[in-house]
Structure formats: C-alpha cells, structure tokens
Amino acid sequence: MSGPLRLVPGEGDCLPTLPRPRGGPRRRPSWAHDPIDELAERLVEPVAAAVHPYEVAALLESDGLTGDQITERYARPDLFTLAEDLYERVPRHYPEPPPAPDPWRPDPLRCAVRGLVFALPGLAYVLAAGVWRGSADVTGLIVCALAAWAWNQALAHRAYLRLASGGPAAAGRTLRVGAPVGALGAAVVGLAVSGPGAGAAFAAGQSCYLAAATVLLVLGRERVLLLSLSPVAAGAASLLVWRPWPPLALALLLATAALAVGAAGHAVRTVLKKQGGAGTAPPLLRSLPYGLFGLAAGVLAALAGAHDPRSVVVLTLSMGFAEWLLYRYRSLAVAALRSSATPRGFALRAGRTLALCLGAYLAPLALGALAAGAEPAPVIGLGAVAGSPSPGRARPRRGRRSRAARGA
Structure with missing residues (x-):
C-alpha cells in the first residue's frame, strides 16, 4: 500500500467530487478574527491624533481596560504592547485646532x-x-x-x-x-x-x-x-x-x-x-x-x-483710515502666522500684507494731496514713514501655536 496506486483505464480518471456545505460560503470562524481591529476602529480618532504610543496606553487605561482583558481577549502580554500595536495600525492624523477669535479685528x-x-x-x-x-x-x-x-x-x-x-x-x-x-x-x-x-x-x-x-x-x-x-x-x-x-x-x-x-x-x-x-x-x-x-x-x-500747510491737513485727516489699516494689517499678520508652516513662509506672507496695506494707505493719500492742491511727493513720503504698521506689535491670543510660531 505504500507504492503508487495504479489506476485502471477508464476508471478513476478524476477525483470524486466533494460535497459543498449548504447555506453558501463558509464564514470565517470567530476565533480567527483579531479583536484589535475592532478596538482600533472604535478609538480611531484619539489614536490617530496621538503623538506617542504612551498616549495610546493612557487612553486605554482611562477606558477601563484591565490586564486580564489584554492577555485573554487581545492576546498581548501587557498594556504597552497593545498600545504600540494600535499606534502602528492607525495612520497619523492631527486635526487642525478650531479657529480662534481674531484679537485684531478692526x-x-x-x-x-x-x-x-x-x-x-x-x-x-x-x-x-x-x-x-x-x-x-x-x-x-x-x-x-x-x-x-x-x-x-x-x-x-x-x-x-x-x-x-x-x-x-x-x-x-x-x-x-x-x-x-x-x-x-x-x-x-x-x-x-x-x-x-x-x-x-x-x-x-x-x-x-x-x-x-x-x-x-x-x-x-x-x-x-x-x-x-x-x-x-x-x-x-x-x-x-x-x-x-x-x-x-x-x-x-x-x-x-x-x-x-x-x-x-x-x-x-x-x-x-x-x-x-x-x-x-x-x-x-x-x-x-x-x-x-x-x-x-x-x-x-x-x-x-x-512748506505747505495743506499737506499737514491731508495727513491729519487720513489718521482714521491709517488706524483701520493698522488693525487690518495685524489681523492679516495673525492669519498668516496661523497658516504658515515655516518662518520664511510667514515672513513672505507678512511682507506681502504690509505692502498691500501700505499701498492702500498711500494711494488715497496721494489723491487727497492732489485734491487739496498740495504736492503729493512729500505727503506720500511722510505718510510712508509715519503710517507704516509695526509688525512686532501683533500678538495673537494664547492658544495652540502654529508650526511657524514653534519654529521661530
């Protein structure tokens, strides 16, 4: 019986057909399902926002997970091993903080x-x-x-x-x-x-x-x-x-x-x-x-x-608009700080904002000088010096800082 089985011609050319189980394809047995997948699906948001497996371990401990559950249900030797497994399975996703109120809203x-x-x-x-x-x-x-x-x-x-x-x-x-x-x-x-x-x-x-x-x-x-x-x-x-x-x-x-x-x-x-x-x-x-x-x-x-008293009158009348532009620049500078990823990116955004606000102030200042009959060049020069917003005065409220702020 240990040798090869010789098949008689015409008989045994194919293996007998095995009967299939009734009721459709067989389901995966419950013992083969990994319960860690269910745990990861239930805790996907806090685990995705974690920055270290220890944070996941603290989350599991606060969730009431006991040592017996870790060893019997999840088949892991301890809490930290289970936390590392969850940390590796769930991709990192850090949600953006909610928009903070604008401290420089004009x-x-x-x-x-x-x-x-x-x-x-x-x-x-x-x-x-x-x-x-x-x-x-x-x-x-x-x-x-x-x-x-x-x-x-x-x-x-x-x-x-x-x-x-x-x-x-x-x-x-x-x-x-x-x-x-x-x-x-x-x-x-x-x-x-x-x-x-x-x-x-x-x-x-x-x-x-x-x-x-x-x-x-x-x-x-x-x-x-x-x-x-x-x-x-x-x-x-x-x-x-x-x-x-x-x-x-x-x-x-x-x-x-x-x-x-x-x-x-x-x-x-x-x-x-x-x-x-x-x-x-x-x-x-x-x-x-x-x-x-x-x-x-x-x-x-x-x-x-x-030299020309009318130029001082034009400058004095423009102070209200200059005050509004100053607050507007600081508001846009805070928005640039929050949306920038590097200090260089923030510097570029703040520079463009400064040029935009300064141009928005000098253009009507020149028109006002022309309307008053004064020379626009001295008025524009004095307005550019005295009306330039100060970048160092914009201070956002306390809260979660952007990456540019942490890098600076």
Whole structure:
C-alpha cells in the first residue's frame, strides 16, 4: 500500500467530487478574527491624533481596560504592547485646532472716532487765530507741541506695556505720574521759548490737553475725548457764519482743555480701583525709541507744514483710515502666522500684507494731496514713514501655536 496506486483505464480518471456545505460560503470562524481591529476602529480618532504610543496606553487605561482583558481577549502580554500595536495600525492624523477669535479685528466705528479726535484738535488753532503775537509765540507753540508729542509717545508705550503685564491699574499708576510730568515739562519749554504772554498760556493749555488725550486714548476712552472736543468743534463751526468774540473763543478753548483733563483724571481714578497684579516695570530706556520716533515724526510734519500747510491737513485727516489699516494689517499678520508652516513662509506672507496695506494707505493719500492742491511727493513720503504698521506689535491670543510660531 505504500507504492503508487495504479489506476485502471477508464476508471478513476478524476477525483470524486466533494460535497459543498449548504447555506453558501463558509464564514470565517470567530476565533480567527483579531479583536484589535475592532478596538482600533472604535478609538480611531484619539489614536490617530496621538503623538506617542504612551498616549495610546493612557487612553486605554482611562477606558477601563484591565490586564486580564489584554492577555485573554487581545492576546498581548501587557498594556504597552497593545498600545504600540494600535499606534502602528492607525495612520497619523492631527486635526487642525478650531479657529480662534481674531484679537485684531478692526472696529470701523472706533477707528472713525479716533480719526476725529486726531483731526478736531487742529480747529483750536483756527479758533485762536490772533491770540498769539509774533514769531516767538508761534515758535514756542511748535516746540511745545514737539516736546509733548515725543513725551506722550514714550509714555503711551510704557503705559501699554504696563497694561499688558499688570492690567489697567498698573497702566493707571504709570499715567498718573507720567501725564502731569509731561504736561508740566512741555509747558515750561513753551514758556522758555515764547516768553510770558498769550502764547505761553496757549502752550500750557495745549500741553494739558495732549497729556489728557494720551491718558484717554491709552485707557480706551475715545468717545469721552470726542465729547470733550465739542466746544472747540462748535466754535470752529461758527466761523462759517461769524467769528466769536475773543473772550468767547478763549472760554471754548479752556472748556475743551478742562473737560479733557477732568475726563482723564476720572478715568485714572476708575482704573486704579480695579484689581490687578503689579507686573514687572520695564526699563525706562525701552520706551526711548518710541519717544524719539514721535519727535522725528513731529519734526517732519512741522517741516512739511512750513512748506505747505495743506499737506499737514491731508495727513491729519487720513489718521482714521491709517488706524483701520493698522488693525487690518495685524489681523492679516495673525492669519498668516496661523497658516504658515515655516518662518520664511510667514515672513513672505507678512511682507506681502504690509505692502498691500501700505499701498492702500498711500494711494488715497496721494489723491487727497492732489485734491487739496498740495504736492503729493512729500505727503506720500511722510505718510510712508509715519503710517507704516509695526509688525512686532501683533500678538495673537494664547492658544495652540502654529508650526511657524514653534519654529521661530
């Protein structure tokens, strides 16, 4: 029987047909099915988002998986072996974080109000025309304005830093000391240049108003500042019909300065009552470049005004639109940071955004200069220097950072 079986011709040419089981094809037995596939399918989303098998192990442990289930049902020696198996079976997929709120979303109404509070103070010089006498008073007003502008730019920068580190109370303490010192210093400069007289008095009022306006703008009281300018705006509007008497014009100017100073004092007292940490006081020299920039911008504006006063008017009227574009640039810069994968990609996107916003500001500025009859080249140059958005000031809110932010 161990040798080959000889088949008789005509018999046994083919093997007998085996009967097939009834009921269709035979199913895979339950013992041959891998339960890890079911586990991977049930936990596919958290396992796909894991960055290490240990994270999968923590997930399985929190799911209530016991050691007996791991060895008996899943046939794995321990929890970490099962976690590594799941980690290898499920492809990696990291979902994007939900879109965070835009911290720099521009507010058109607020930008319009800030544009008005930048433009309306110029009406005070129209209303007070004839108060000062001679070139000494005019020079004293200009020098006083430049000193106040430089000081208030540095003070605003320092107050914003204190606001970010210690809250409104810390910013209020900075403004409570810095604003009166700056107003007194600018008034002394104006007095030293123009000498005693009406020009020095106007310079003192100008210094007080600029210090109060800085306080209100830093603390977000733009509408209150706009209301304080209503006496000057009403007096300037009356010039279309008749010129107010000098005592009435002086009373309107004093009312505006008094309203602004009173509102600033009330705002500082309000924020000082709020709870907040002391924060870390930044070095004084850190705010020096901002003061120098304010001084340089003021000198350039004064030179442009001496050559053609209409150019200064065009620049002043464009400040509201420049404020809106500044917020728009910061908003687009945050969006570029979130969508960039490398620091170079972010730099390219931010550069294109800066060029777009700057072009959107300079084009209507040139049209405004042409409409006013001023030379567009000086206006465009001064607007490009003074109106360029600052890339380093855009700060997204806390949250999950993009890959470009982690790489930078």
